[in-house]
Amino acid sequence: MWAMCLRVWALTIKEWLAVLKDKRSRLSLIMPPLVQCLIYGYAATYDLNHIPYAWLDNDRGAASQALYAKFAGSGVFDLRATPPNAEQARRLISEREALLIVQIETDFQRHLELGEPAAVQVIADGRNSNTAAAATAYASAIVDQFNVEWRAAHGAPPPPLQVFSRSWYNPNLETRWYMAPSMIATLSLVQTMMLTALSVAREREQGTFDQLLVTPYSANEIMLGKALPAMFIGLGQASLVVVVAQLWFHIPFAGSYLTLYAGLSAFMLAAVGAGLLISAFSATMQQAMLYTFFLLMPFMLLSGLTTPIGNMPESLQYLTLMNPLRFALTLVQRVYLEGADLALLRPYFMPLLIIGALSLSGAALLFRYRLN
């Protein structure tokens, strides 16, 4: 047993050296996750922060000025133009200079003072439906707030129903808070799978695999020796993203590191299993590379990272149960943002461990089959 551990350890060291000795390959482990993490942190966001809009005020009273102040002070809307008439306002939308037009009717102030309903028309560019919906929602929130304040200031009773929304775990509903923890799992998956898939294929191509097979190593020991270093490297990359999320993006970590790393280890096991399965199938590095990309795409799409799993057709939802990334994403988010503990995370741990066990034993079987 001890002898076996020493042998596997030697193989692990060898893999480490092979990956880390070369400066370029060292950089290729650090730079892509770092750059991707920053890109996702900044670019992948559903938040609208600079909505270009035009203000068409046909009343020019104190009330409309007060409403305008609300828009200007929201920090979300950028004023692009104050067109004199509806015709010009229409052109601003058509030419994509403004996403939104806020139009105040002529008798705005008078209606308000008489306690009658006054109309604010919001026209949005519907060519991008998601953005238009989000922008109009922001605008109506501002108008709602204006209503409440106007009533209070003019001695009118408050509106009968009011919504007070508060979001837990991400108080400002920033996409980045959701994205960064997701990157911890996603980015380490890519390289871990690639590393294991390629390392066996590389040895096959260079003829060193035969050399390895005639040594006292058993097929299982070889697999273990390939799996361990890739797992360590994957964990290292995950840590890198954790550091960036906290120190660069200042997203507070709510959970325990022990839980996080336990979860990530279970996930790495499944990722390495998938990588080894690929390497058992492929004879060349080129094949291994192709199979890896072939798997990565559905892993990403079916993980719930960009589109909720609940929105998918039922058959696809079943398919996501085979996807380790699906469970890892939720697991990491819950540890990171919510501070969930091991007991709460059981439903994510178990599938990861099962996927890992199945893929690893599948790879072991296939290896032995191919050797025969």
Added chain:
Amino acid sequence: MAAGEAAPLAVSGVKLCKTFITKSHSVQALRDVDISLPAGSLTALAGPDGAGKTTLMRLLTGLYAADSGELTVLGLDAKRQTQALQTRIAYMPQRFGLYEDLSVQENLDLYADMHGVPAVERPARYAELMEMTDLSKFLGRLAGRLSGGMKQKLGLACALVRWPELLLLDEPTVGVDPLSRRELWQIIRRLVAQQGITVLVSTAYLDEAEHCRQAIVLAEGRVLAACAPQELSRAAAGKVFLLTPPPGQAARNLQARLLDRPTVADALPQGAGVRVTLRQPLADPADAPWPAQTQWQAAVPNFEDGFMLLTSAAEPRLPPVLVLHHDGRAPPAAAGEIVIEVRDLVRRFGDFVAVNHVSFQVRRGEIFGLLGPNGAGKTTTFRMLCGLLAASSGELRVLGQDLRFARAASRRRIGYVAQKFALYGELSVRENLEFFASAYGLRGGRRRERLHWAIEQFELSVMLDVPSGRLPGGYRQRLAMAAALMHEPEVLFLDEPTSGADPRARREFWRRITDLSDQGVTVIVTTHFMEEAEYCDRALIQDGGRILAQGAPAEIRRLGARPDGGAPTMENAFISIVSQARLHE
């Protein structure tokens, strides 16, 4: 053509120098090299590894520019008129760029496209090339599925899609069996005779140089000789002898001992005896370096004798005797015990029978050779012995077990050196040795001792921190051997260990092998160099998956007896055995 008669020169180079500068050091690949190739001549370029053969070839193609010196090729300045030059020459590098996933025909088409051969000329040209290379039956086969010899012939055909005026071939016969080698040379000679092409061939097989009109011997970037091969042979006149060892002594032991004598330039086992080349003619038989009771006679010198005489002066002595056990441990159990037993071994790939009912036995301490042309099934047999491939049927025992199913403990008793260099290229020499020491379960003091032993015995200390992928050829092989021997295996498997090695490196290698055998290590080796079968205790010749001959080298040679009663060399015997067997098919 008499010497001195003015023949037009296809190539004329004067004082060519080329230096490669890397980060850490610079290598002078060529120093003041003069070369002249008469038009329509066949010239051999011989020399040890790293002599500058490939660099010289690449200068002639215009791929490299000389640092200094004048080089005119086909009347063009090789440095300035490269483009014009390259349309008139053909160059086949050591690893010719065949597209292994394309068929023979597709490879030809591709090269014809690249060289802009007009479509109307192609059918006639292809027919000619296919007739020449005898590949017409294989037009549809993928290049990757051809045997080594056929690949080289296809490479040659692709290089010749457009008739060149000058053909440069860089070691075209490396890794090619004697039969295919013979065919390749027939093609080359026909090209010179019928097409009038000027050909320059670099080669590690020195007997091949004897077919050429001129031979250039290069060593460490300098021309040692440029003359007719016969002239070099004559330089060895009176210095070459054939010895018959006293009864009871193996020829290879006598040979190994002779190599250590300062007066000996070269020694090789040949037939039942030893061929010795002395540095000086033997003035007084009492000065002979061999034991007094040895029978000896003068021999007719050949090109290889002259070559070794010329190059051995410049090269370091062979390494001392290889001692496997650093602690002076006695070799295990006496010789004679059967270590490997193969009975009725069969391996099929689909319908194709690669190994067809093969049976043999190997005893402890024997050197056992597996010989055969490319595609004969010897590599398949070898891989099954090592446990890398399953047998379709039959029985197979190495140290009493089938290695495929053997536990770690039995695999620790064998060593393996692959055909291609198969250590980790990015790891340094030391890291490779350390890894294989651990892989074989060496630890603590024993591990330290064995690492020290490996570095010492294989003289690796100067290269310890060099990534093994960047080692010069000779060091690579030593490292591969060191890694395979650190755990003191009882059986050593070697797959074409000398393919592509120069004559000096081959002698060095075989000397280590005979040392190991003397210490009780059983050695299984495949080789393309038939004369190397002379080092074996026993050998078998395979073709088409079947055993054609098996026995001691002398017995095999007897099977190939020539009709004129002359003593056949191992290579003649091999060719006659294989071609006779093919005739009966």
